Amino acid sequence: MLTLRQECRIAIRIAGIRLRGQIAYPASFWMQIFSSFVIHAAEILALLAMFNRFNDMGEWTLGEVAFLHGISMTAFSIGDTIAVGLDSVPSQIREGEFDRVLIRPLSSWIQTLVSEVSLRHLGQCAQGVVILGFALSWTDIQWTLQKALFMPVIIATGVALFIALFTLVAILSFWTVNSIEVVNAFTYGGSDLAQFPLHIFDRWMRNLFLFVIPGGFTAYYPALYILGKDDPLGMTDTFRFLGPLVTAGFCLVVAWGWNQGIRHYRSTGS
Amino acid sequence: MRIYFELALRAFRQLFAYQAAMLAGIFTNSVFGVMLSAVYLALFDSHSDGTSVEGFSARETVTYVWIGQALIAPVMIWGWWEIIKTIRTGAIVTDMLKPLSFFGFWLSRDLGRAVGHLLLRGVPTLIIGALFYDLVYPGTPGRWIAFLVSIPFAVIVSFCFRFMMNLWGFWVLDHRGIAGIATVIVGVASGHLLPIAWYPDALRDVFNMLPFRAIVMLPVEIWLGQAGIVEGLGLQVFWILVMTAAAHWLQSVAERKVVVQGG
Amino acid sequence: MDGPMIEARNLEKRFTVRRHREGAFGAMRSLVDRGGNEVSAVKDVSFSINRGEMVGYIGPNGAGKSTTIKMLTGILVPSSGEATVAGFTPRESRKQLAQQIGVVFGQRTQLWWDLALADSLELLRHMYRVPEKRFRENLNRARELLVLDDFMHTPVRQLSLGQRMRGDLAAALLHDPKILYLDEPTIGLDIVAKARIREFLAALNRETHVTVLLTTHDLADIEQLCRRIIVIDRGQVVYDGELGALRNRFGGKRHVILDFDQDPGDAISTLAGNNLEIVDHNGPRVRVAFDRETTSTPRVLALASHHGTVRDVSIEEPAIEDVIRQMYEGPDSQHP
Numbered sequence: 128m129l130t131l132r133q134e135c136r137i138a139i140r141i142a143g144i145r146l147r148g149q150i151a152y153p154a155s156f157w158m159q160i161f162s163s164f165v166i167h168a169a170e171i172l173a174l175l176a177m178f179n180r181f182n183d184m185g186e187w188t189l190g191e192v193a194f195l196h197g198i199s200m201t202a203f204s205i206g207d208t209i210a211v212g213l214d215s216v217p218s219q220i221r222e223g224e225f226d227r228v229l230i231r232p233l234s235s236w237i238q239t240l241v242s243e244v245s246l247r248h249l250g251q252c253a254q255g256v257v258i259l260g261f262a263l264s265w266t267d268i269q270w271t272l273q274k275a276l277f278m279p280v281i282i283a284t285g286v287a288l289f290i291a292l293f294t295l296v297a298i299l300s301f302w303t304v305n306s307i308e309v310v311n312a313f314t315y316g317g318s319d320l321a322q323f324p325l326h327i328f329d330r331w332m333r334n335l336f337l338f339v340i341p342g343g344f345t346a347y348y349p350a351l352y353i354l355g356k357d358d359p360l361g362m363t364d365t366f367r368f369l370g371p372l373v374t375a376g377f378c379l380v381v382a383w384g385w386n387q388g389i390r391h392y393r394s395t396g397s
Numbered sequence: 398m399r400i401y402f403e404l405a406l407r408a409f410r411q412l413f414a415y416q417a418a419m420l421a422g423i424f425t426n427s428v429f430g431v432m433l434s435a436v437y438l439a440l441f442d443s444h445s446d447g448t449s450v451e452g453f454s455a456r457e458t459v460t461y462v463w464i465g466q467a468l469i470a471p472v473m474i475w476g477w478w479e480i481i482k483t484i485r486t487g488a489i490v491t492d493m494l495k496p497l498s499f500f501g502f503w504l505s506r507d508l509g510r511a512v513g514h515l516l517l518r519g520v521p522t523l524i525i526g527a528l529f530y531d532l533v534y535p536g537t538p539g540r541w542i543a544f545l546v547s548i549p550f551a552v553i554v555s556f557c558f559r560f561m562m563n564l565w566g567f568w569v570l571d572h573r574g575i576a577g578i579a580t581v582i583v584g585v586a587s588g589h590l591l592p593i594a595w596y597p598d599a600l601r602d603v604f605n606m607l608p609f610r611a612i613v614m615l616p617v618e619i620w621l622g623q624a625g626i627v628e629g630l631g632l633q634v635f636w637i638l639v640m641t642a643a644a645h646w647l648q649s650v651a652e653r654k655v656v657v658q659g660g
Numbered sequence: 661m662d663g664p665m666i667e668a669r670n671l672e673k674r675f676t677v678r679r680h681r682e683g684a685f686g687a688m689r690s691l692v693d694r695g696g697n698e699v700s701a702v703k704d705v706s707f708s709i710n711r712g713e714m715v716g717y718i719g720p721n722g723a724g725k726s727t728t729i730k731m732l733t734g735i736l737v738p739s740s741g742e743a744t745v746a747g748f749t750p751r752e753s754r755k756q757l758a759q760q761i762g763v764v765f766g767q768r769t770q771l772w773w774d775l776a777l778a779d780s781l782e783l784l785r786h787m788y789r790v791p792e793k794r795f796r797e798n799l800n801r802a803r804e805l806l807v808l809d810d811f812m813h814t815p816v817r818q819l820s821l822g823q824r825m826r827g828d829l830a831a832a833l834l835h836d837p838k839i840l841y842l843d844e845p846t847i848g849l850d851i852v853a854k855a856r857i858r859e860f861l862a863a864l865n866r867e868t869h870v871t872v873l874l875t876t877h878d879l880a881d882i883e884q885l886c887r888r889i890i891v892i893d894r895g896q897v898v899y900d901g902e903l904g905a906l907r908n909r910f911g912g913k914r915h916v917i918l919d920f921d922q923d924p925g926d927a928i929s930t931l932a933g934n935n936l937e938i939v940d941h942n943g944p945r946v947r948v949a950f951d952r953e954t955t956s957t958p959r960v961l962a963l964a965s966h967h968g969t970v971r972d973v974s975i976e977e978p979a980i981e982d983v984i985r986q987m988y989e990g991p992d993s994q995h996p
Binding site: 166 | 417421424425428429431432435436438439440441442443444450451569573574575576577578580585590591595596600
């Protein structure tokens, strides 16, 4: 039986070989990287243009909004880079390609992660970091050692949550592959939602984003802590540090769901 | 002409087979509509100097958000690569040899599809927006009609652009890079991502001189009364003429390439 | 290892077939109400296969062949019943089992479309943690016997069907599996390619005693490779035994063709009645059919010699296709 570490090592090896295969077509490889950067430069531009027309948002300065935006975006893009293989689960199931995952001596989930490797999300990653850079220059955060140490934890929790969300989408496709566009509302929608202060949204959306999909715990509340702001929703201060715990719980549920999905897998043909 | 009508009708009917996908699309567009509305309303809420930002009040901005979400499917903001697929399979050669205009063949199908998407996805999305938000409506019957006319015009301009992007497939192996850039050009320069008026002045002037404006911004401006009916529709017609000419030119170059390669 | 290599005990797999609803309301109702009809692709399948056996698993389309194999590999979880493969229960120990089996699906490659064959094999080496030395040995053997060298560095999507199949076989054997599942391994191949694959499999089984379970529509595969066959029809095993015994049980009659030096004339008809039957009489050539339970070839020859000099004799076994068709269409069967 393989340990998780061994599995990860094998997965990284596989990803490396897949990447080597991509670089075999350098023109298309660089074009993808280039276009990814252009897309995200344009998005930064639109965001800055929007901020430029307004002063603040729901009692937050735009620098503070940009900070929240930056951490969510960075987490989302790292998560998306790792989980890009999960995007192809619906098509793998439709075309019967998923069979082969199940005849190999590696966790089906880890195999799915590395079934595709793409660097096109690097541009998005850069977008998150650039916006975070802007935000740090626009705000004057009172940094302490604890806050500095908590930053990587915030990003890591966000990454884990987004990977869990992409997994959730893949799980749904074990039951239905046709209405899969709904899930964009949860993944990309979730990412967009995490980029803005939670208190500007209606109550039902806030509750959804805290207690069903715990995105509020991985972005908004930790940001309140770093920025040293009061919580207009009046929740206890503990909320600011619950992210890792809540995300771990969410991941457990998703992991259980993945196994249920595998059990439900019907293959195709006779 | 009959054949083009039949092609459009078939493309229109085809959409009715994917009802679950339609519901999913309406749901997704609405979720984003709700989210973006909340973001803009929050921005306007704490906006100190007056109520309007570069010609957009809060209500008008929310209206812009919902029209934008409703137009996503009809004008295919996220791109469309059907012709590339036929280049890969080789079906394009027989399509080009058919006794009808290659451009018209695809355009009529796209218009049929767009009408279907408008009815099945655009209208329901807009109705959801109207139910939950206080939107601004075109004041006169003339404006309603002008708005309805501006949508097929927007589709044609967007189609010409997508058509040309697809023909690029004759020269490049992998369209994904181009696809990404094309998508972002339309997203930004059409006004889908942000009202064009809100960009910095220099950029706004550039976007106003590009055809992409006709795809999202002009229909919105016609609805909101920011653009005159004649000027708005006239500008769309102008871009239709220019883009159609460009598309035909690119097609003739591509056809020559097919002949040279021997199919 | 003691006990059988593959054991299936009352395997069953049910699928829910969704009702498709028409119209906009239909689509909405389908989202809420997930009702449907249950059908059993596999109803009740039991068998046991020992180490080193090469077993043909056959049946008409939709009989449940692939579904059985998918349950034995761990791809599908059985609705009821149990399987034990190489000492593991597939659904509980999918990963450990995967290390012990090799799978080739003729219709679908297990390789990566966009990678060169060499890269695919390299990837699998890591996945199965094949030691470097063992990998070299297996790769060299595969390269030699399956003649892979011409296309080792070609992306899999550009390979011909036959090349791809050889690549798939090499990939399935890299980690020295104890069991090899082959689902239609010769489908779509030309005669030369088929022969090459069959020779390879026969040699492999001889040398390594790998256990092989083979499904195919091409009964020549079975005749050349398997002594034992399991026949499945509508989700149930209808025959499990030796290929030869199958002929005896269902095949009925053996044909003998007698070439006389001259036409024996109408008198030959008196042969009939001695538990044999004249099927055809055309000049000096007479075709006789008999049941081998009641008569033997020497006795037929002895009887025939009363009617003239027999110059030549040939014996025809019933074609396996006919035997099996007879099984599916036999009197007990409810096929339309």
